[in-house]
Amino acid sequence: MSAASGLLPQDALDGPGALRVRRSARPSGWLVPLALGVVVLLAFMPAIVSTGDTSLLINAFVLLTISTMWNLLAGYAGMVSIGQQAFIGLGAYAVVVGAINGMEPFTVIPIAAVVSALIAVPISMLVFRTKGGYFAIATWVVASAAQLVISSITSIGGGTGHPVPGLSSLSPTQFADISYWSALAVVVVALAMSYLLLRSRLGLVLAAVRDDEDAARASGARVVLARHVVFLVAALGCGAAGAILAVSQLQVEPASAFSVQWSAEIIFVTLIGGMGTMEGPIIGTVIYFALQQNLAQHGAWYLIIVGAVAVVVAIWLPRGLWGTLTRRLRFEFFPVGYLVAPGRREARAPAERGPEPQPAAAGDR
Amino acid sequence: MTWLNAILQGILLGGFYALFATGLSLLFGVMGIINLAHGDFAVIAGYVAVVLVPSTHLPMVWGFLVVVPIFALGGYILQRTLFQAALSRGDPLTILLVTFGLSVITENALLQAFTANGQSLDIGGLIADSINPNNVISISDVSLAVLIVAVVLLAALQLMLSRTSTGRQIRAVADDREAAELVGINHRHVFGIAAAIALATVALAGLASGMITEFAPTTGTSNLLFAFEAVVIGGIGSLWGTLVGGIVLGVAQQIGAQINPAYQILAGHVVFLAVLAFRSRGLFAVREAA
Numbered sequence: 304m305s306a307a308s309g310l311l312p313q314d315a316l317d318g319p320g321a322l323r324v325r326r327s328a329r330p331s332g333w334l335v336p337l338a339l340g341v342v343v344l345l346a347f348m349p350a351i352v353s354t355g356d357t358s359l360l361i362n363a364f365v366l367l368t369i370s371t372m373w374n375l376l377a378g379y380a381g382m383v384s385i386g387q388q389a390f391i392g393l394g395a396y397a398v399v400v401g402a403i404n405g406m407e408p409f410t411v412i413p414i415a416a417v418v419s420a421l422i423a424v425p426i427s428m429l430v431f432r433t434k435g436g437y438f439a440i441a442t443w444v445v446a447s448a449a450q451l452v453i454s455s456i457t458s459i460g461g462g463t464g465h466p467v468p469g470l471s472s473l474s475p476t477q478f479a480d481i482s483y484w485s486a487l488a489v490v491v492v493a494l495a496m497s498y499l500l501l502r503s504r505l506g507l508v509l510a511a512v513r514d515d516e517d518a519a520r521a522s523g524a525r526v527v528l529a530r531h532v533v534f535l536v537a538a539l540g541c542g543a544a545g546a547i548l549a550v551s552q553l554q555v556e557p558a559s560a561f562s563v564q565w566s567a568e569i570i571f572v573t574l575i576g577g578m579g580t581m582e583g584p585i586i587g588t589v590i591y592f593a594l595q596q597n598l599a600q601h602g603a604w605y606l607i608i609v610g611a612v613a614v615v616v617a618i619w620l621p622r623g624l625w626g627t628l629t630r631r632l633r634f635e636f637f638p639v640g641y642l643v644a645p646g647r648r649e650a651r652a653p654a655e656r657g658p659e660p661q662p663a664a665a666g667d668r
Numbered sequence: 669m670t671w672l673n674a675i676l677q678g679i680l681l682g683g684f685y686a687l688f689a690t691g692l693s694l695l696f697g698v699m700g701i702i703n704l705a706h707g708d709f710a711v712i713a714g715y716v717a718v719v720l721v722p723s724t725h726l727p728m729v730w731g732f733l734v735v736v737p738i739f740a741l742g743g744y745i746l747q748r749t750l751f752q753a754a755l756s757r758g759d760p761l762t763i764l765l766v767t768f769g770l771s772v773i774t775e776n777a778l779l780q781a782f783t784a785n786g787q788s789l790d791i792g793g794l795i796a797d798s799i800n801p802n803n804v805i806s807i808s809d810v811s812l813a814v815l816i817v818a819v820v821l822l823a824a825l826q827l828m829l830s831r832t833s834t835g836r837q838i839r840a841v842a843d844d845r846e847a848a849e850l851v852g853i854n855h856r857h858v859f860g861i862a863a864a865i866a867l868a869t870v871a872l873a874g875l876a877s878g879m880i881t882e883f884a885p886t887t888g889t890s891n892l893l894f895a896f897e898a899v900v901i902g903g904i905g906s907l908w909g910t911l912v913g914g915i916v917l918g919v920a921q922q923i924g925a926q927i928n929p930a931y932q933i934l935a936g937h938v939v940f941l942a943v944l945a946f947r948s949r950g951l952f953a954v955r956e957a958a
Contacts, residue, residue, distance in 0.1 A: 383761060430940060432948040434703045440896045441944055447893060448937040451671075457928055523951040561891065567768065574765050610772030613817050617765035650880065 308374020334636060337445035342448045345487055349480045357483045360474035360522065361551050362593050364490040365544045370572040370584035371493050374541035379501060379509045380533040381516075383435075385566045386442025389426070389449045390538040391420045394545025399459055399555050409485055412546040420535045427534045450561035464556030467549050476560065482551040487546055491539045498581060500536060501639035505529050510640065513579075571609060575616050576612070577623025581637035586625050669804045674926040675919055676805060682898075682918025684880065686911045687890055688873040689898040690822060691866035697905040698842040698862045700760060701751065704767040706870060706895060707888030708774040710903030713739060714883045715782060717789055728879075732829070733872045743867025744860040752856055753865065759895025778885035789878035790891045819913070822907050823868060827836075829907070838862050842905070897940045903950025912951060916943075956957050 337617060349357050369387055377383045397415035402408045430441045454462040500506060508529040510517035520526055549555045568591065576587030594612075598605035620627055629635055688710065695701040703709075713735050723730040723917040750770075754763040798810040804865065829835035841855045849855055877883055894917060902913025917936050924935020943951065 324923050377761070383764065429945055432825055436696065436700070436902060437766075437944075437948070439702060439939070440900055444897060444940050445936050448934060448941070449939070451930075451934040455934075498900060499805065567772065570765065570768060574761070603780040606776040607773050607780075608768040610776070611768035613772065614750070614766050617762045617769065618750070621759060621762055642764070 306354060317440060324596045338414050338636075342491055343450030344617040346484065349601075354479045356552065359592070359596075361486040361547065362481055363588055364486040365547055366494045366568060366572060366591065367584055367588040368493045368544040368547075369541050370569045370588060371490075371497055371581070372537040373495055373566075374539045374578060374581070374584050375500070375533050376571050378573065378583070378597075379506070379513065380530050381513060382530060382534070382545055383439045384537075384561065385439045386430075386446035387430070387541045387569060387619075388561050388563060388565040388597030388639060389442070389446035390423065390541035391545035391548065391565055392446070392449060392453065392557065393422055394419045395549035395555045396459060396545075397542065398546045398549040399467055400465050405469070408467050408469050409481055412485055412489070412550070415546035415549075416543035418657075419545070420539040421559045423535050423538030423647050426571040427531055430529065431534075443566075446561055446563070450557050454557045459576060460555075462556075462557060463599045466554050469640070470550070476603055480495065482547070484497055486547045486551065487539075489543045493543070494581070496536065496540070498637050498639065499638075500533075501581070501637075503639045505532060506639055511531070524607075574623055577610065577629075580623070580625050581639060582629070582635065582636070583623050589625070590624075669802070669925065673805045674922045675809060678922035679813040679915050680807065680815050680917030681754060682911075682915030683818040683921060684811070684873070684876055684914075685894050685898045685917055686822065686914030687814060687818040687876055689817070689871065689895040689902075689910050690907065691823070691868075691873070691894075691912055692895050693899045693907060693910040694825075694862055694869075695904070696899060698838055699751070699755065699859055701755075701763050702767070703748040703866075704764065705770040705888075705894070706767075707890070707892030708771050708778075709739075709870045709888075710874030710891065711778065711883050711885060711888045712774060713871040714787065714789065714878040717875055717878065718787055724876060726764060728791050729794065731789065732872055732875055735875060736868045737823075740840075740864040741869040741872035744864040745862030746861045746867070748856060752859065755859075757942040770776075775885050775888065782885065784884055784886070785945070786882035786884040787878070788882045789875060791879050795879065795950070808880075811881055814880065817872065817876070818911065821872070822911050825865070826907050834858075834861060853924060855950070894936065897936060900950055901940055901943045904951040906950070906952040909950060909952030916951075 335561075352360075361405040369391060370542045371386055376387075392416040397664070398408055398411045401411035401414060406414075412592060426445055429439060430445060445601065451460070459465050473481065501509070508519065508524045508526065511522075511524050512526050512529070516526065544559060548560065571590050572587035573584050575583075575588070575590055576585065577583030591609075594605065594609060598608060616623065673695050685729040691709075692703060695703050695706075716735050716738060717728065717731040720734050721728055724734055726733065736873050748790055750766060751763065754766040791810070795808075795810055799807040799809065799812070805891045827835075837858045838850070839853075842854060845855050848858075874883070877887075877939065898913040898917050899910055900910070900913070901916050902909025917938060921932045921936040924938075925932035927935075
């Protein structure tokens with residue numbers, strides 16, 4: 304990640320007597336073929352399951368995408384947003400605007416993501432003036448303001464919403480398949496992007512900030528830059544997810560695209576699975592959809608159970624399911640963290656050493 | 669004259685927002701709790717009044733005599749059990765998720781029990797009474813009463829916080845919990861009292877909203893956002909700030925509505941964001957944001 308380079312001074316981890324730092328999980332080379340296998344299997348899903356099931360999977364991919372983005376913000380960068388629906392809605396409306404102007408709706412998806420990220424630049428300048436609880440509320444207000452502004456533009460349907468034109472040339476099967484593959488592509492890119500981002504220097508800065516922000520700043524980590532990058536990436540991902548929603552549902556309404564309900568689902572999914580782990584949102588999404596499929600016929604009771612699960616997990620399982628499990632197993636599908644162990648000089652290749660070993664400081668700690 | 673009326677209506681609306689935001693401000697300022705269920709608690713107060721007050725044969729206007737003590741007790745118990753358990757985890761996200769869970773539970777339990785239909789608290793002919801100095805300006809007696817209740821309540825709370833022993837303990841715990849513990853304050857009990865006060869005020873706000881307008885299981889969330897705006901505009905930790913924040917928000921919304929009814933809420937958001945941009949800790953902030 305070029306944006307992340309230079310976030311930390313080069314000598315932070317080098318130098319004589321430095322601690323030995325390695326990835327937090329066991330080496331797991333077989334996971335790459337496994338991940339590829341899962342993606343290939345998912346890609347063939349439209350040939351295996353019904354259209355109803357693929358549209359359910361599209362919704363799951365959308366939820367997983369936005370939860371992964373929120374997890375980057377809250378779980379890794381410590382910024383709890385209640386306003387990611389702003390970027391979901393903006394992404395969805397970018398598709399509407401593109402399609403009205405004669406563009407192919409599916410090709411607008413990446414453009415919608417970029418538009419969302421661009422709009423996030425001025426928003427970040429405003430909301431970054433706040434932190435903690437203020438930040439959460441500020442993002443919520445921004446999302447509500449975005450909804451009201453979009454609702455007041457009559458050429459894109461105002462408060463009642465607008466259909467997505469330009470999709471009638473596709474047959475229903477073609478449309479269902481392309482929607483599904485687009486959603487799959489977005490979620491795979493979102494997961495891969497987070498993984499690479501967290502393994503880059505930027506991920507290291509975020510880990511340092513999470514452990515001790517003052518110490519991270521004092522050692523020269525560019526904390527504010529890192530947060531801006533994460534905020535823009537999260538807007539990019541949520542914009543893409545919103546664009547998927549727009550094309551797959553053929554219709555965008557401000558009240559649902561910008562609904563604070565998105566934040567509720569995101570928070571539930573991420574915290575149940577385990578915030579600050581990449582696996583958490585995946586497990587949370589599976590649980591959320593399992594609950595929904597099995598309990599939705601009970602109406603309000605289903606959401607009462609969801610709320611109760613949230614309370615119980617928050618208090619008695621604060622690391623979430625995966626976070627609790629991974630500490631026991633010392634295993635991660637996505638090793639993005641670090642373990643710090645006392646360094647042994649012979650374990651370090653000469654090229655990785657600091658400028659000049661100083662005997663007095665070079666011993667084991 | 670219509671603009672003067674808009675400003676007056678804004679001040680009245682601001683009184684309601686301030687009343688609504690008082691409990692939020694206390695929980696936020698003292699315990700650092702962002703209570704996402706605050707709006708839903710107010711809605712519960714409305715339903716409690718609907719269910720209990722008729723059996724007491726009191727007029728609905730006096731319903732607060734029944735509802736407020738129940739909420740104060742409930743607030744103390746809630747703080748000593750669930751909220752304290754969440755706060756003990758030491759992670760601000762825990763309490764956020766707990767109150768979020770409570771909000772989801774409340775809204776859906778109310779839907780299950782009372783359907784999605786709006787309800788209001790019937791106060792008879794009082795609702796129509798108003799002061800009309802001329803043919804443009806009309807000040808509703810009920811709205812004026814809500815504003816007065818908000819001002820009196822905030823003044824009483826401010827006095828309590830600055831003059832009484834309990835108030836000093838609350839401020840001490842809010843400033844530095846460990847130091848307060850060292851001088852013998854039981855912070856759990858003090859938190860319980862603060863939560864009892866907060867829930868008592870939210871009960872008043874819930875009853876006021878039931879008298880002025882309608883409530884339904886899902887109306888809590890939009891009021892919650894306005895209450896948050898009032899608290900942040902005023903500055904966390906300052907009760908007078910909350911009153912001013914509520915009035916600033918109310919006036920902004922009414923002036924926006926005067927320009928175009930569709931701009932009412934947006935105008936409030938714009939003022940909120942402007943305050944964040946130029947005074948990011950609110951107009952009257954007395955301590956660092958939680």
